[in-house]
Amino acid sequence: MWYFVSPQIVFGEGALDELDELSGRRALIVTDSTLVELGLVEQVESHLRRAGIETAVFAGVEPDPSVQTVRQGVAVAQDFAPDWIVGLGGGSPMDAAKALWVLYERPDLEPAEINPFIRLGLRQKARLITIPTTSGTGAEVTWAIVLTDTTEQRKMGLGNRENVADLAIVDPALAAGMPPRLTADTGLDALTHAVEGYTCTWHTDVTDGLCVSAARLIFENLPRAVLNGSDMEARTHMHNAATCAGLGFGNAMASMAHAMGHVLGSVFHVPHGRAVAIFLPYTIEFVARQAPERFAHLAALLGRSNVDGEPGARALAACLRDLIRDVGNPASVAEAGISRADYEARLDKLVEDAFNDTQIITAARAPAYEELRQLFLYAYDGQPVDF
C-alpha cells in the first residue's frame, strides 16, 4: 500500500482570482524580499483584501531557508494569529511556510522532529495555501520540507503527509517575469523530479503518468521559455509541468541526483535546480549499468530512443545533457565554476553527506561509498560513467 496526497489545485492564467473567494480572518504571507520588490506580494494582498482578509507579511525567507529563519516566522505567526498561512515564492518560501505552519500549530516540536512517522494533528489553527512564482520546485503540491542546518552546512529533509497545502494556486502569470537563468534552473529541477520520480524504486502506477507528462512538456517548452520569457504558452506548460512533476515525485520519491545535488548546493551554494540537473545524467549512467529498464522506457516514451537496455538509458542521459546545454546550463561541476582544488578539498564531506541523504535509498543501484566518490569526480570532469 501507499498514499497519494495532493492539495486542491487551481491552475491556469487568472487562478490567483481564487483568493477573492477565500473565507477567513487573517492571512500571514511567507515570502522573500525580492517578491515584495517585484510587487507580487502586494498583488496577493489585494486579492486577500477583496475577500475581507487582513494580511501580514513575513518576507525574511532566504534561499535555502534556515531553521532560525523559520523560528522567526513562527514568532510572527504567534503574534498575528492567522487562520491562513500563504507560502508565496519558489521552493524556499513555500518550504519555510510549511515548516512555519507546522511549528505554529505544534510549538512543542523541534523542526528536526517534523517527520512522516508521527501524527501532527494540523489544521487546528490555520490552513496552508501555496502559490509558486517559479516553475520548478513542485513544493506547492509536495509535503517535503527542506531546511538548512547552518551549523553543519547540511540540508535537512523533513515533512509529513499532513503538511501538504490545502490549496495550491498555480498561475503562470506569476512566473512570467523570471529571468532566463532562473527559468532554466527551475525548469531543470522540475525535469529532474520527473525523471527521478519515474525511475526511482518507489515509483508507482499512480505517479508514472504524471512524471512522463511533465518530462514531455519540459523537453518541448523549456528551451522556448528560456529563449523568450514572454512566450506565455511555453510559460503555462512549464508551470503546469512543474506541478505535475511535483505530484509525481512527491508521491514517489526523488533519487541519487537529488542526494548529490543537495550536498553540492549546501556546500558550494549552487542553485538547487542547477545542482541536481548536473548530476542527473551521471546517476542515470551509473544506475543503468545494472538496472537500465526504467530509463530506457522513459527515453522511448519521450520519443528519444527506440532501443532497450543500457543503450536506451544512455540515450536518455545524452538527450538530458543536450537539453541542459541548450538552455545554457552547466553539464559538469567544473562548468558550474567550482575550482578543482575547492571541490577536492570538500570531497569527503560531499560524499559522506550524499551517502547519508535519505533520497539515495531509492536508487535502483545503490552506490558503495567509493563508487559515490568516483561519481562525484566523473561529474566534475564531465566524463560519462563507465563503472
Add this chain to the structure above:
Amino acid sequence: MAFKFPSEEWIQELSKQLNASASYERSARDWEGDFIFVVEPDEAYPHTNYLFLGLYHGKSTGAAMLSSEDERPAEFVISAPYSNWRKVIEGQLEPIQGMMTRKLKLKGNMMKVMRYPAAAKEIVSCCARIPTEFSG
C-alpha cells in the same frame, strides 16, 4: 544450509553477514544503538518472538533470540506481524516505506535512524543474502 526465520540461528547469521559487510561498516561507522525486532503473530504464524541485534560503530556486537522485549535493553524496537517481516526479508517491503505506512512500527528516535539510510538499506540487503526458510 537454510536458516529458519525467526530463530536464534537466523539472527546470528544476520549478525555475521553484517560483520562481513564493508558497506555496512562504512555506512554505520558511528552508529550506536541496539535493536529488538518483534515478530508478532498473524494468520501465517502463531507466535511472538523477540530478536536482539547489537550494533555499534559499524559492527554487530551480537545477536540473540530473547524471551521478552524486556530481557535486554535496546534503544530501538521495531514490531511487525510475521508476514510483513517476511516481505521485508524477501525485498517486497522497503523498511522506510514500511514505517511510513505503519506496516512496521518503530519505538525509538526515528530521526536518528533516518540519518543512516545507507546502513538501513545494507541491513536489509544482508537479510536478503541469508538463505531463509520461513516458518509460516
